[in-house]
Amino acid sequence: MAAKDLWTASKDNGFITLRGEIDYSVTPDVRSFLLGAVRETSGILKLDLGNVSYLDSSGLAVLIEARRVLMMDGRGLEVTDASPQVRKLFSLTQVGILFGM
């Protein structure tokens, strides 16, 4: 990749899709978006990370926090798809299990 891949998100009821690079420079915005989505939905939140070209540990921390909020409410977080980089990160850190992968 030659230049930074800006992140975008879309929301369709309980289905969230994130795209692009998610690193420490944008995680505060991603966090606001995700926590907002958690508030506005009910039941299990489904997250598509198939087009996330990069996720760093701060991005992972945001996912873990969203999951924690959902779990405290008796709900859950399910990752329906993940890009190769995200899969690698999940596998390396073992957190894939937490997201149903």
Next chain:
Amino acid sequence: MATRQESRLRKLIQANQMLAQMDSLPELLPRLLELAQDVTDAVASSILLYDEEQNVLRFALARNDSPVVAQQILEGDFTLHMGEGIAGCVAESRKSILCSGSDPRINRLADVATGFTTRSLLCVPILYKNELLGVAQVLNPHDGGDFTTEDLEILESFAHLAGVALVRSKLLEALLEQERMTVQLQAAAHIHKAFLPRLPAMPKGWNVWATSRPAIHVGGDMYDFIPLPDGRLVTYIADVAGKGLGAALVGTAVWSRIRSHAASEMTPSGILKILNEMLLNDMENNLFVTVCIAVYDMAAQTVTFANAGHLRPLIVSSGTVRELPVSTGLPLGIEQNVHYDDTLVELRPGQSLLLLSDGITEAYDAAHELYGEERVMELLQAASSAPYGRALLAAVDLWQAGIASNDDITLLEVWRDPA
């Protein structure tokens, strides 16, 4: 009439002088109301600030000096849409309104709530370089009559000063915030530097090397060497997911807890379990920590690992490099009751064991490409001698040439001389 105008102008000049000295937003708003009433000789005033994002006016502060109203300074929390009430009309048109109490546009809620009767109202937009910042209102001149066009002109001039003062205070807030951030990062960097451990003395044939380079947005990479009384050596790398002071503080808590448990009979997996509980129970943060602990028993020529979500250690000897498949559990601070296992590995003469942090694999070059695991393996395979980490660091430096690091880089290596 002339003297009244003179008095207004004098008050305006005084207001200007006062506002030029004000620095903080919380102090500024009450002062603006006081001055608005002063220059127009009004009994009551209010200021609403414009929320650009939501395109509404938010009620910021009100003041009423009439005996009818119990509270002098009123604070409310309601919003007005563009075109709603006098204030909304002024905000929408950006034109001042001077009207009497019978004007149908007046929003009656405040009057009903306070028992105050609006007789004459003056409302002006607060602008700065064509940007709407809010509106200011004054109600009922003290002398019992109505506001005049001169009052309107004076309040408009005052609104101009208010606009400048508001913008200045916002700029100052932004600067202050930036300063606060810089101080925080500097403090975190000091903490980080203070905890850099000394390389321990090693028995004949055994060597050690380590380095930790914090990124500009300093994170929480920690490492340590803890020589035990029985001759073993506890080493580890920890990586706190997060940046800044919070992450640095969690890093020091981990450092201190590992130190206090290292000398006990505890296994590396036992230490991870205790750390996990500490992070979950004692810390408020939403931070997790990856840790790889390696305990060297030089006499037995072995090393015992326990790993919480960290990069696997690499074992290098000239020409070959392999990732060690050590048992790995979740990073610390995520779930209760995570189980960790110990993995025992032999370290033979000529072999080197390298712990690294993901600042290495995730280092960007100018073309925004990651260094990656493959390059790490290739580099280590080609490097001529231990400490291999030094060659890796040099390669990553070259890779990143000119680019500021986005993450801490930490390397810790223990190796044995060849037989």
